[in-house]
Amino acid sequence: MDRISAMQAFVNVAHEGSFARAAERLQLSPQLVSKYVSQLEDHLGVRLLNRTTRKVSLTEAGQSYFQRASQLLIDLDDMENELGSLQRSARGTLRISAPVSFGIQHAAALITDFQKAYPDVQVDLNLNDRKVDIIEEGFDVALRIGQLKTSSLIARRVAPVQLVICASPQYLAEYGEPTSVEQLQDHRYLKYSYQESDIVLHTADGQQVQPQLNASLCANNGGLLADAAIQGAGFVIQPTFIVGKAIQQGLLKPLLPDYQLAPLALYAVYAHRQLLSNKVRCFIDFIDGYYGEPPYWDQADA
Template identity: 60%
Template sequence: MDRIDAMRAFVAVVSEGSFSRAAERLDLSPQLVSKYVSRLEQRLGVRLLNRTTRRVHLTEAGTRYCEHAQQILNDIDDMESRLGDWQEGARGWLRISAPVSFSTGHLAPLLCAFQRAHPAIGIDLQLNDRKVDIVEEGVDIALRIGHLKSSALIARRLAPVRLVWCASPDYLARHGVPARPEALIGHRYLRYSYMESETGFSTRERHGDIVCNNGEVLAQAAIAGAGIVLQPTFIVGEAIAAGKLAVIMPEHEPAPMGLYAVYAHRKLLPSKVRCFIDFIGGYFGESPYWDAFD
């Protein structure tokens, strides 16, 4: 049994949550993946997984083994990536985690341009708005928006993220234009679930408001005249430029946030990660195109 292949099979099962999905990811049969894991358990003399008909669960020994196995596999991938870089350039799979709304609106052209420059690098893009643990989840790079706190991770600022208050012209004509955020008590407010921790602004939820964890949905609701919204310009900039939304209370804009690329600190940064960081670093700039409505 190839120890590395068995290790990869085990980590894939843990990551995917089932033998069948791990087999699809590795392009192997479920039977072979199961055999790899069983023989790995036999060689180690411990049970790594508890299996049910629907899910697999890590044992205590499996949890400890998985942490070390993932690090070993990362080191092997990094070494092979750097060795391959000497002869053929950067290559391999690059796992990226990124926020949903920003990615659906702005990330695809960047990824296409990056792959034209580095055709041997594959992209595995995972979209979610939660804060992923890039080390535990095997992510190479996480794109994050906000005011980052200090940590052991490395963060590179990519672009400013401006927040604006806005509403549809029709809504403002019917309900008036508030002069200060405190005046929102007399308006319908479309609140993004995660916004308060970033801006420091909070409102009390009332009947008639809308609360949602997706900024695009709130922006569309604002365009339809549902109320006032505070959203980043990478979501609402196009609607503002088209006259579908109007900026209000500009003197009360929250301090800009930032778009960051976050990655684990390693002595030997994989060439695929280094190439992507260098590429994206100057892609958007300090005056990103989505702010061109001014």
């Protein structure tokens, strides 16, 4: 059994959810792909995939093996690609999805600097706060902000993202400043509609408090919510890359400084890398560390 070919067949089937689509991607017959996966299961002595006439899904063992096999193939691919000149061969159109507010404020310099380094790469940047399906919608890379979750996609951590609760001095003068988590429920909350989970605040001694928040405005863009907060509409919970300047200028004031929100991060998310194009590989390597740690928007002299 060719173990590398068998691993490649399995990883592609797991990623595509279909023997036929995996076979098309690998330019093999579905029968050969199925044979490779069966040989791999026989070799390991465990079932990796649940197969029905309508669906292929990973077993628990398959999920574990998928993660390890993907990384092994990535390492092999990286080793072979290091022998070539990535910069000379990086070309074509790179389709990137990014959140709206982050893209408007922080993506222009990134794209400009990247294209200076790789002038043969054209960039098609789409700004959307919705979590796009990068494979179905044809994106090469998606920049996402949140907490890393198990996925068949690969995620490269780019920079930490800090959330802050804040409101305008105008709003606080009119409605009073909350001094406890419980008091937040009496205030107007400007909610981000793509928020992935409930807000949980952490104290210095490790306790967790989940406030009951009453949204007076819900929108799918953090920049709009920050602007509404500046106008005195209520308080927001937004990342510092959106509200940091307004806080520095005194337009917004941080609330409840004794509490912290769970840290998030900016990730570059992309499909499995066995056949990763050089334009994507170069972008992933380029963005790694680009914003700094802490990122420049959280630095005192920013």
